[in-house]
Amino acid sequence: MTTEVLLLIVSFVLADLHLCLPTIAKFIVRRRASKLPPALGERMREEWIAEIDANPSHLLKLWFALGLFRGIADLIRADREQAAKEASLNVVLRAEQGRLYDGAKARGLSRTSPSPQCQPTWPYRDMPRPSSWASLGSWAG
Amino acid sequence: MGADPRLTQQSLKVLKVFCEAPRESQAGADLMKATGLSSGTLYPILLRFENCGFLASKWEHGKATKLGRPRRRFYTLTGEGQRVALEALRELGAAGVLLPQVGRS
Numbered sequence: 001m002t003t004e005v006l007l008l009i010v011s012f013v014l015a016d017l018h019l020c021l022p023t024i025a026k027f028i029v030r031r032r033a034s035k036l037p038p039a040l041g042e043r044m045r046e047e048w049i050a051e052i053d054a055n056p057s058h059l060l061k062l063w064f065a066l067g068l069f070r071g072i073a074d075l076i077r078a079d080r081e082q083a084a085k086e087a088s089l090n091v092v093l094r095a096e097q098g099r100l101y102d103g104a105k106a107r108g109l110s111r112t113s114p115s116p117q118c119q120p121t122w123p124y125r126d127m128p129r130p131s132s133w134a135s136l137g138s139w140a141g
Numbered sequence: 142m143g144a145d146p147r148l149t150q151q152s153l154k155v156l157k158v159f160c161e162a163p164r165e166s167q168a169g170a171d172l173m174k175a176t177g178l179s180s181g182t183l184y185p186i187l188l189r190f191e192n193c194g195f196l197a198s199k200w201e202h203g204k205a206t207k208l209g210r211p212r213r214r215f216y217t218l219t220g221e222g223q224r225v226a227l228e229a230l231r232e233l234g235a236a237g238v239l240l241p242q243v244g245r246s
Contacts, residue, residue, distance in 0.1 A: 046211060047169065047213070047214040048169075053211055065180075067179035071185045072181075074185035082192040085192075
């Protein structure tokens with residue numbers, strides 16, 4: 001009799017737990033996405049929650065979320081590598097732009113001082129504008 | 142575009158799924174099912190491939206309110222990705238390396 005009651009209670013608990021699995025999975029996904037850099041984390045959170053919602057099986061939803069305990073460090077590494085690549089490309093492009101401007105100036109194409117609209121803009125607010133574009137070019141190249 | 146990522150057996154599984162239907166868009170869960178990889182293994186591979194231009198991704202068309210669920214993100218193979226994938230798979234085939242099995246649903 002006691003065993004039957006216990007089995008009944010366990011089955012109720014398991015049924016309740018089964019219903020909670022999607023909520024648990026989404027909680028895990030949100031926690032894992034919060035470990036990522038903000039932009040990537042936002043995207044991944046939306047993407048992962050959509051995948052969980054699209055999956056009809058409650059157990060697979062949890063399986064999906066549990067799998068994310070593994071790949072967060074790799075995602076952060078991949079994102080950092082991409083950011084570093086973009087930053088170095090930006091420096092090279094800026095240096096090239098500076099070389100072109102200095103080259104044009106040396107050929108006398110801008111004998112008169114250019115109007116403010118024609119001058120290259122310096123996009124970095126927290127860094128002082130260099131006195132010469134050539135110095136930036138030699139530093140970057 | 143970045144440098145080519147390391148092609149591991151797991152990343153080759155992903156490329157192979159895309160090569161079987163190059164024009165088809167695949168969501169993460171579909172790829173998990175097809176490759177047998179866990180989400181923690183699959184998503185870093187997808188991000189690396191996307192960063193180096195092998196894959197392109199976009200959100201599902203339509204608004205979440207109309208769809209009745211959050212929008213999914215779909216990945217497609219780019220021309221460059223297809224070229225690299227076919228080349229890698231061909232080289233492995235020529236070298237007699239057993240290609241990773243992928244199960245299509």
